[in-house]
Amino acid sequence: EDKVVQSPLSLVVHEGDTVTLNCSYEVTNFRSLLWYKQEKKAPTFLFMLTSSGIEKKSGRLSSILDKKELFSILNITATQTGDSAIYLCAVSEGGNEKLTFGTGTRLTIIP
Amino acid sequence: SAVISQKPSRDICQRGTSLTIQCQVDSQVTMMFWYRQQPGQSLTLIATANQGSEATYESGFVIDKFPISRPNLTFSTLTVSNMSPEDSSIYLCSVEPWTVPNEQFFGPGTRLTVL
Numbered sequence A: 001e002d003k004v005v006q007s008p009l010s011l012v013v014h015e016g017d018t019v020t021l022n023c024s025y026e027v028t029n030f031r032s033l034l035w036y037k038q039e040k041k042a043p044t045f046l047f048m049l050t051s052s053g054i055e056k057k058s059g060r061l062s063s064i065l066d067k068k069e070l071f072s073i074l075n076i077t078a079t080q081t082g083d084s085a086i087y088l089c090a091v092s093e094g095g096n097e098k099l100t101f102g103t104g105t106r107l108t109i110i111p
Numbered sequence B: 001s002a003v004i005s006q007k008p009s010r011d012i013c014q015r016g017t018s019l020t021i022q023c024q025v026d027s028q029v030t031m032m033f034w035y036r037q038q039p040g041q042s043l044t045l046i047a048t049a050n051q052g053s054e055a056t057y058e059s060g061f062v063i064d065k066f067p068i069s070r071p072n073l074t075f076s077t078l079t080v081s082n083m084s085p086e087d088s089s090i091y092l093c094s095v096e097p098w099t100v101p102n103e104q105f106f107g108p109g110t111r112l113t114v115l
Helices: none
Strands: A003-007 A010-014 A019-026 A030-038 A043-049 A056-058 A061-066 A071-076 A085-093 A099-101 A105-110 B004-007 B010-013 B019-025 B029-037 B043-049 B068-072 B075-080 B089-097 B110-114
Touching: A003 A085, A003 A099, A010 A019, A019 A030, A019 A085, A019 A105, A030 A071, A043 A056, A043 A061, A043 A071, A071 A085, A099 B043, B004 B089, B019 B029, B019 B089, B019 B110, B029 B075, B043 B068, B043 B075, B075 B089
Parallel strands: A010 A105, B010 B110
Antiparallel strands: A003 A019, A019 A071, A030 A043, A030 A085, A056 A061, A061 A071, A085 A099, A085 A105, B004 B019, B019 B075, B029 B043, B029 B089, B068 B075, B089 B110
């Protein structure tokens, strides 16, 4: 059965800290890995990774994929209170495009 | 990306009734999906909405409980039938646009509470 595991489940840090969120996966026909930020209802797309070792970056957020070790990390530097959210990792398989989600990491930034 | 709207944004319903949720996209998309997020849980795929044919349901979800329509490339509906309190969830549609394959974008979601 396909599986996506995120760690930690929750994380509380002070504003300005740097955080690293982890996502490991087991799928039979990997196509891509996606990161989302969920603050209220709708997940907001952050990154999509398909190639190993290539970092995607957007402002203070960055992510990288390791297809050999089957994991990805999401880094957030100089955290702000607006970064408080649940961060979801999802893996897409070739052939059906459906996403399998991890349980998410709840990140709380203390001012 | 694509601009996605969902209606209603929230509803409170009585058990035994049905609710139809609409998802509208501002451009034609290849794939449309319906997800459920139960309280404190992650997202679970209900089904893939196929244009012009029956939806493809995931294990644990059936057409009688969650009928889906997709009459064209920009619109889909999900009905939650014969509701019970266990159906209280956020229901989300997502799309994979032609212009950005492999990327899925989510609608704003419908928060359903069943009493």
